[in-house]
Amino acid sequence: MNIDASLLLQAAQAAAGGQQYPAATLYLVATPIGNLADLSLRAIQALSLADALACEDTRQGGSLLRHLGLHKPLIALHQHNEREASAAVIARLAAGERVAYASDAGTPAISDPGAVLVQEVVSAGYRVLPLPGPSSAVTALSVAGDTAATGFAFAGFMPTKAGERRMALQAVLAAERQSQVVFEAPHRIVDLIALLAELAPMRRVTVCRELTKQFESIHTAEAAALPAWLAADAQRQRGEFVLVLHAAAPQAAAEDDLPAEALRVLALLVAALPLKQAVALAAQISGAPRNRLYDAGLKLKNGGDE
Known part of the structure; x- marks a missing residue:
């Protein structure tokens, strides 16, 4: 060691050693999503007391234990064998052991294996204790600053097939009052961003890349602006992505509620500029809600026949 x-x-013993760690219990251990310093002292204490570590990838689990100077039996438990491997975990619990479970990164059972394991362990009559910690979904939500949202939902990865992806994203966007958290892989991020720009050009999106890692980046913009932003730098298309689709801004009861001065400014700008640019400037000048200005601008562009 x-x-x-x-x-x-x-440090873990000093900070968390006085807590209870009952035997015959499964411990769900949240692990860092990119920065080892994010591993909690309570998680370290639980890992030190565990009789075995079940993990999504034994290479990842073994590396984590070596970082802590620990040596434990490893049980491979991933999406292809979760139900079968749960039996091995339950056998150890039946023998009075403590078993920890860690997915490759973040909190288990959130777009990672773990839910089946929890269900099987509880059904067998044993305790499951969660040790909170890193979560890319919650981390992204915290930095999105979505003040219009009434809550949030986790959508995870969108389907890979184009038709299914479109339908799934339309369903996600239909929940207009919530922030929606979407995961995406680097080889599909361009397609997802393009689809978002098509389906909801005015919806704000926070794009988080490589959260907690050395090249972490966070960018918030309307979906319509994201394809060009993504294409401007090849580095922006690399890494693991978490997107927060912001809640849609509340709709006004009627356009007539817009202040007269805001409508006057908008009319002048629409006559001289592209709609999107005119709306953005009118919102900055007047302070009126951008979505309402956009609707009014559409009517002005169409001669009031909207």
Whole structure:
């Protein structure tokens, strides 16, 4: 055990050693999504006490244990064997052991294996204790600043087939009052952004890339502006992505509620500029809601026949 691991274990014991860690219990351990320093002291203490570690990938699990100077039996438990591997975990619980479970990164059972394991363990009559910690979905939500949202929902990865993806994204966008968290892989991010720009050009989106890692980036803009932003730098298309689709701005009861001065400014700008640019400037000048200005601008562009 090297000195760094020893210090980590001592700190974990000092901070969390006085808590209860019952035997015959499954511990769900949230692990870092990119920065090892985000591993909690309570998680370290639970891992040090565990008799075995079930993990989505034994290479990842083994690396985490080595970082802590720990050596534990490893149980591979992933999406292809979760039900079968749960039996091995339950057998250890039946023997009075503590078993920890960690997915590759983040909180287990959120777009990662773990839900089946929890269901099987509870059905067998054993306790499951969650150890909260890193979550890319919650991390992205915290930085999105979506003040219009009444709550949030986790949509995870969209389907890979084009038709199914369109339908799924339309369903997500239909929940206009909530923030929606979407995951995406680097080889599909361009297609997803293009579809968002088509389906909801005025919806604000926070694009989080490589959260907590060295090249982390966070960018918020209307969906219509994102394809050009993504194409401007090839680096922006690399890494793991978490997108927060902001709630739609509340709709006004009637356009006539817009202040007369805002409508006057909008009319002048629409006559001289493209609609999107005119709306953006009118919103900055007047302080009126952008979505209502956009609707009014459409009518002005169409001669009031909307």
